[in-house]
Amino acid sequence: xKVAVFADVHGNDHALDAVLDDIEKERVDAIICAGDxxxxxxxxxxxxRTLTARHIPMVRGNHEDYILACHAPASDxxxxxxxxxxxxxxxxxxxxxxxxxxIRALPMTFTLxxxxxxxxxxxxxxxxxxSRSYCTGIDDDLAADLSRIGPKTIVGGxxxxxxxxxxxxxxxxxxxxxxxxxxxxxxxxxYAILTHRRDGWQVRHKSVAYNxxxxxxxxxxxxxxxxxxxxxxxxxxxxxxxxxxxxxFLNKFCPTPRPGSLPEWQAWxxxxxxxxxxxxxxxxxxxxxxRPVAPAGGSCPLSxxxxxxxxxxxxxxxxxx
Ligand SMILES: [Fe+2]
Ligand SMILES: [Fe+2]
Numbered sequence: 001x002k003v004a005v006f007a008d009v010h011g012n013d014h015a016l017d018a019v020l021d022d023i024e025k026e027r028v029d030a031i032i033c034a035g036d037x038x039x040x041x042x043x044x045x046x047x048x049r050t051l052t053a054r055h056i057p058m059v060r061g062n063h064e065d066y067i068l069a070c071h072a073p074a075s076d077x078x079x080x081x082x083x084x085x086x087x088x089x090x091x092x093x094x095x096x097x098x099x100x101x102x103i104r105a106l107p108m109t110f111t112l113x114x115x116x117x118x119x120x121x122x123x124x125x126x127x128x129x130x131s132r133s134y135c136t137g138i139d140d141d142l143a144a145d146l147s148r149i150g151p152k153t154i155v156g157g158x159x160x161x162x163x164x165x166x167x168x169x170x171x172x173x174x175x176x177x178x179x180x181x182x183x184x185x186x187x188x189x190x191y192a193i194l195t196h197r198r199d200g201w202q203v204r205h206k207s208v209a210y211n212x213x214x215x216x217x218x219x220x221x222x223x224x225x226x227x228x229x230x231x232x233x234x235x236x237x238x239x240x241x242x243x244x245x246x247x248x249f250l251n252k253f254c255p256t257p258r259p260g261s262l263p264e265w266q267a268w269x270x271x272x273x274x275x276x277x278x279x280x281x282x283x284x285x286x287x288x289x290x291r292p293v294a295p296a297g298g299s300c301p302l303s304x305x306x307x308x309x310x311x312x313x314x315x316x317x318x319x320x321x
Contacts, residue, residue: 007157035061
């Protein structure tokens with residue numbers, strides 16, 4: 001039996017197209033998506049429609065949680081009217097009511113029946129949490145959660161890197177990210193192929209080239225950098241460079257308590273981008289208010305630094321996105 005698992009598309013439909021094409025060549029028996037299908041990039045609605053049209057089972061990620069929080073009626077929710085969550089509002093505004101209803105109905109986990117009851121459980125970060133990954137450390141609570149799970153193979157996403165590790169009698173896997181890969185992976189879309197052999201499930205991590213320029217083009221021409229606010233500047237630079245921006249900014253650079261107004265957030269993000277040498281590359285786009293750039297397939301006028309090599313895991317509480 002052969003299965004494809006992918007995660008963290010984040011509305012990058014160009015990367016999803018490439019991964020689905022590659023999966024077709026692999027001739028798998030099942031395809032499963034491990035969460036964070038949507039948000040923040042402008043292809044979110046198309047990503048959802050593509051996955052539902054193909055009847056690909058999906059589980060809920062923390063970015064689906066954010067979308068639902070945006071649609072919650074209570075105006076006192078902290079996610080509402082907070083400049084930090086403008087990218088979520090950007091994505092939520094572009095999703096149809098049918099898609100939002102579909103997101104609301106997503107399960108936390110999906111269990112694939114494997115040969116001889118050697119099942120695979122697919123979740124986003126861990127079986128009972130959408131933003132607490134087994135990849136960044138297993139405390140007593142998470143150990144208890146994992147021990148309650150019947151399947152011995154657990155596959156998730158959230159951390160945006162390709163990873164696997166044996167823990168007690170379980171094989172824990174992170175399938176990487178389709179639309180927003182990090183950790184020196186370059187800008188290739190990532191996913192995992194699991195093949196069942198005599199001794200259990202074996203994992204093969206794959207990286208697939210996709211039309212990265214088209215993804216950048218869509219983000220710039222959708223007003224993402226304006227409507228998404230300063231946090232969108234960081235996420236766009238992540239899409240551009242495959243380097244972490246958001247988690248290091250929030251956990252290491254941004255003051256606590258957090259800035260209040262939009263100008264304060266803008267000032268802190270600008271300060272951070274200057275500190276890491278990225279402001280000069282991004283400033284022309286921000287001043288141009290997302291003016292059109294090279295057409296899809298053409299070359300982007302931005303030049304990011306080469307993707308990091310041997311990048312260390314962030315020391316974030318969560319470490320994922
Ligand atoms: Fe996530
Ligand atoms: Fe993610």
